[in-house]
Amino acid sequence: MIIFTGSGCPACGANPGERINDKALADIREIINYREALNVAVDALKARRLDAALACDLHRILLAGSRGMDREPGCIRTVQNFIGRDARIEHAIFVPPAPENVPRALADWEAYLYREGKDTLVQLSVLIAQFELIRPFCDGNGRIGRMLVPLILYEKELTASPMFSISAYLERHRPAYYERLLAVSRERDWNGWIAFFLRAIEEQAEENGRKTKAILDLYTEMKQTVPEVTRSQYAAATIDAIFGTPIFDTSGFYDLSAIPKESGAKILRDLEESDTIQLVQKGRGRNASIYVFPHLVAITEGNWL
Incomplete structure (x- = not known):
């Protein structure tokens, strides 16, 4: 069962306690694919030029499961x-x-x-x-x-x-x-x-400038909020992780932040309870839970004004 909790997700439009429909999940999958493809492109461009072959590689990632x-x-x-x-x-x-x-x-x-x-x-x-x-x-x-x-x-x-x-x-x-x-x-x-x-x-470019300022303001706010919510020595690593990847799964969060799994799990619970992050899809079996950092997504996706 896919449940969304919190005050509404700007990434997919879901309301509190509402089951996320297939279209919303598809939109989230496309966002995840886009970021993965972009990361692959950045690594590739260190050793090769942009060309049609690289476009094919990125196209394969963009359409995966989408x-x-x-x-x-x-x-x-x-x-x-x-x-x-x-x-x-x-x-x-x-x-x-x-x-x-x-x-x-x-x-x-x-x-x-x-x-x-x-x-x-x-x-x-x-x-x-x-x-x-x-x-x-x-x-x-x-x-x-x-x-x-x-x-x-x-x-x-x-x-x-x-x-x-x-x-x-x-x-x-x-x-x-x-x-x-x-x-x-x-x-x-x-x-x-x-x-x-x-x-x-x-x-x-003008809009991106406004968004950049809003992101910086949010980052300043989170530097106060996250330590208060988590009471963790890993607060700074947590902030960098959720700003780096605002839609993420638990395993990705542990890898990106380098926070031990037990401590990371508690941090995610604390952040979810405070509505700093919101659950998009609950993990089952080998599939990790997926979360969204809605305040940042709201800015980047244009729903922040």
Whole structure:
């Protein structure tokens, strides 16, 4: 039985004592997958360049146990896909390249990725549009495409870490997002897409600045709250762990914090009783319990204003 306790979870919208539905669990799984894929990417980029092969590796992680997991995750498609209102290709709104043309299209994409551009943000906007229009996978192209934004910024040394995401902006402006991409395909309107994308970068950067301040304020608050709640010598390690991974399972918490299991279990109980963290899924058998640090998720997911 999956029970959520507390005052409501901003990650999935569950209310106190309410059974979390499958959609909410799927959303949480996607968040966990995204973080795992991002960590894998950071490690990989220490030894190799970002390319289509790495995108395949990340795609496999993103779709694990999630939407599209039965659609050949990590594999370049060998069938024709399309975007439409029904399952008939003749009604399609957009038809990407035929499968036999995808490897060449990705090779061209990589060549442009490695090119030194005069304006890296303009280059980034073109790269993301190209990838979205190639649609190299059977499913999950949007998810991997949006992950490429922070990774490209990171690889080109415009950010110190790959944490800059514009997914929230694109979600809020989804109709314009799709329309601008379709305009590139239909009318070669690159200027319209680039203007939209650069506006997304600018507005998301401003929002991220506000979120950063809110996170710092929360961190200051937790430096007082967690020691009071836990009365533990491991309070500092606990704070770093839940800020580092705000949705986590018990085994991950022990590993990340390096806190002995017995002490860690008591800390988690204390934090749950004080509503500092909330139970998402109770462990059973070999499956560890999953918790969320809702105050941080509320900030990062945009429900904090």
